[in-house]
Amino acid sequence: MQSQYFDVYSSWENNPEAFWKSASEAIDWFKEPDAVFDANAGVYGRWFVGGETNTCYNCLDRHVAAGNGDRLAFIHDSAMTGAQRSFTYSEVLAEVKAIATVMRDLGVGYGDRVVIYMPMVPEAIFSMLACARIGAVHSVVFGGFAAQELAARLNDSQAKLVISASCGLEPGRVVAYKPLLDKAIDLATVKPEHCLIVQRPELIAQLRPEKGELDFADLVGNALGRDIECVAVKATDPLYILYTSGTTGKPKGVVRDNGGYMVALAWSIPNIFGIKPGEVFWTASDIGWVVGHSYIVYAPLLAGNTSVIFEGKPVGTPDAGTFWRVIADHDVKVFFTAPTAFRAIRREDPDGELMAHYDLKGLRALFLAGERADPETLKWAEQKLKVPVIDHWWQTETGWPIAANPMGLGLMPFKHGSPTRPMPGYAIDVLDDSGLPVPAGTLGNLAIRLPLPPGCLPTFWSADERFRETCLSTFPGYYTTADAGVIDEDGYVFVMARTDDIINCAGHRLSTGSMEEVCAKHPDVAECAVIGISDTVKGQIPCGFLVLKHNVSRETEKISSEVAEMVRSQIGPVAAFKTVMIVPKLPKTRSGKILRGTMQKIADGMPWTMPATIEDPGALDAVTAALIAKGYGGGMRAVSRTGDT
Template sequence: MSKIEVLLGEKRVFYPPEKLVQASNVKQWMDAHNIPDIETLHKRSQDIQWFWGEVEKDLVEWYTPYDKVLDDSNKPFFSWFTNAKYNIVHDALDRHIGTPTEDKIAYIFESEQGIVSKLTYLDMYHEVNRLANALKSLGVSKGDRVALFMPMIPALPIAMLACAKIGAIHLAVFSGFSAHSLQERINDSGAKILITADGFWRKGKQIDLKALAKEAVNKTDIKNTIVYQWANNDFPMGESDLLWHELIKDQPDVCETEVMDSNDTLFILYTSGTTGKPKGVVHVHGGYAVGIAMTLKWVFDIKPNDIWWCAADIGWITGHSYIVYAPLMLGVTSVLYEGAPAYPKPNRIWEMIARHNVTVFYTSPTSIRMHMRLGDEWTKRDDLSSLRLLGSVGEPINPEAWMWYYTTIGKSRCPIMDTWWQTETGNFVLTPLPLSPLKPGSVVGPLPGYGAKVNDAQGHPVEEEGGNLVLTNPWPSMLHTLYNEPERYVEHYWNEAGEFLSGDIARVDSDGYFWVQGRGDDVLNVSGHRIGNSEVESALVSHPKVSEAAVVGAPDDIKGESITAFVLLKMGVKTEDSLINELRNHVAEEIGKLARPDKIYFVDDLPKTRSGKIMRRVIRSLLLAKAVGDISTLANPEAIKEIEEAIVK
């Protein structure tokens, strides 16, 4: 890899209010452990056994204690809190019952149509227990996989918790995915039960989720599909279909929580890769619980009276960790929203912040850039004075968007916790703390207990230039393995030095601040969603008129990246304009609407290496009118002209 040019030279620094610093959860923890400053905290936290042993005391209740904080005798298969007996549902729900928290609001839910409902912790406990008992009545038991294909409604966290309660393993699939994508994940996991909904609303339109679910379960081993009636649309009941409300109506509202080992699997979440099928990332009960609870408590300084809104989708890791499990563990009230962020009016989310008195708000740079474009007039209509902390997640945030978020939404008084992490990490890794000086666009650095550096192509640490971001310490919430693919886990994520390969490009400036620059592999980042180039290419090639395709990303002011496809048609197929929409719709059917190419160019050749690999780097450089760099391995240099001519047509 050649040296990566550094274009960003951000010098502005913003300091948190002293009152916030002194009252912060992390400062209280430091004081309790006689740690005078952040530098000392980072130094002491590198004693992993001591640090995580102290951290977990404030966050989890084990059924039986662990033998050892970390067992690293079988690297890179790390075991945390070994031989402890535990179930994350104990901390998320069970231990709140019989305390004042049971009457506290767990979720303020708002539908896209504006209907607001509230569920207390006791409500959640009873609903989870009823569904857990219903699942047991269907023969679901410890270790069984249950697929979830649901919209952003309270039934989704209830379903996740019900699975975990009885020791079943949930795999949530983003409701924007296609039937094919759902089917692929069901088959890979061996799920026997699917929980879905009849439909939901998005930008005023009703999405027929049940129809997609019905299509997906063909050629799978799904025994029953449980349907939650949310949109109240008419749908034909299949022989194996069961209605959620009918299934749970006679079930008791008490259910014994399955006692698990700390390292038993909690869930599988599939993430896109550069080649082959999606990877089934495995997270376990114990270490995951400690990591997510610590990071939410420390980074976003969550207090008992906060109203927390993580405006992500539960179908992704952000929602798993910071809409479902960590907020419930901390006993906080969360906002849960079904719909689109600017519907029916551009100020929908600002209106909701004001209406529900949200104090801590966490969203994506895509959403921030979209609202920037809509104009400041829409941010001035609502009282945002309840906010005290802001956050960003999903992709790097450019300094201009950071400043707009800080000044326009936060009124220059709400520090921004710009977080970097992945499905594989389980929780925030590079992020500020409430006591950190901030640079617009920087994630500051690794949290206490973590280690990170930027390496050049030879594995040597570098400063002030781009390189490969690697993590140097194991951490409790790390992925346990890849489902049924331990060899792929070792090969894909670990280098010979025992460092975790993030796949991202970053740099460290002279002050030690980290700046994440984007993906180092061929994974697209569209509106915070990671989509494998190869998946989109495979979807295009599955069309009967297409012989080959190359997909690259281009910068997009709103989405972060837009998808551009270069397509070779089969001999005799005419390049008609109507075919572009046909291919876009085909990709939507194969993968999901979020993966539809924004632009499609028809070409007769694609630049390839001598081994036949498509050189996406060259194609992307041509698309962005940049120098293509080293093309010594290019087998067909005439293809460059082919791409150039297609772009300028």
């Protein structure tokens, strides 16, 4: 069908408040908002001021009241244990009420903060919803996060309660959480009053009741059947705090409100993702990352969908066919994951042979976000899955997509490498460093005109001024995305790199993302990353890191020279692309982002710290060794590793 996108986007442009007023009718309000938008409230204005609602009520109670209590809400599929469990909306509501009752009995109430430090188990998500039910503010920190980082989040949020588990499961190992939690509390200046611990059979933790450490299952089991009503909260009250690493070493607490977030997510499910109530939507991510919060937990429940809670990895649990098994087992209609997952699968199974073992006929679309989706990975996914593969762009700060090809409105023509066009609520400009718009097709800073739409962060936790300085001060009147890119003559957005990944080579501004696109075209390359290294003559020169597909037997020097020649041929000699290194894997965060900034510091011989969110510290060691072998940096670590667990 012809896309309705242009009509819908124009309706927002012509009357933003009427657009969002209409969208807000998908939410149940205890008290209707006094105003759709108040430009004088908050840092840049606030949405749905005066409205009162409850996110847990909208996710659970109203569906049960409407007679849909027997519909599946969650399927928990653990590739680590082989266990599968399903929960109806009524069953989830009963569990959430019990957890909310336990929290209330422990003195947790409206406005209090609760840190959830958990693996991907249902109890973690039920606890998030229980916080929402009583008006408490949750802050999820993914399980296994380093103790000093967890302590910083306990301090900043001033958490009253921690909900955790005895352990998490990783391929080949059990990660004990309790020692990390104990150390974090020892380090923290703000101590939680109680810790609820989910005991997993793979590792039982020793609890100290005298220190407020309590067994989650015992207390929740005893509370089943007790009723607890939803607390009416303001639309502008915080639902959660999601911490991201800050450049100053102090984490940034991204705040998400209740009303605007629900309105944006409820609009996005049918319109962007094209999902109908009752269908299965799987987002392969973790809670503790924004993708998990928005599209494992809140958006699917708001829309009456079934969401998959997956514990595992795209490869190694047990093989590169795990994703296809989950899709087939649970009749997943729309699948959402990070490009890095598909690059890992492609590396292990380049011909997609494992797909043939599973019935994927029910899958309608694949959505990719979280890391730049290079065209080669997109093409591979399209060829193997034979469904639309939709790149879309958003951030922790925005909470939902900035740009996408909206499946529910009818797909627009695809352009590989582009997340397509801005969604309603987002007006994107490309600016030069002085804040002036640049011509179509010119590389510059991607900036979003204020006000940001509903669902985006209103501020940082207890840090309005830091929010202004970090996000709003670079280009007055704009939110700074810190991404660089272009908008072409058709209005398509191309996100090329983080702004600190734009390199200046002999006076030419070059995108490392465009060079990565070329590197990825080589038939032997599974993954790649390009960074800029300081050079006394040219200012900066590009340096490429390649991860080869499995079973490649050709000489690595030959592959390196071929890739360098491809970049020279397709981008030009001005790129000065000569330095290429082959490494066993690229260092990434748990959410799949390549740690280019840290790699660049190592190359330039600058002090650096092991990022707390790193997935595999050994990958960064391999990059360091490769750089030293080439005569570059190897910069000193500023402190000991903070991310090892």
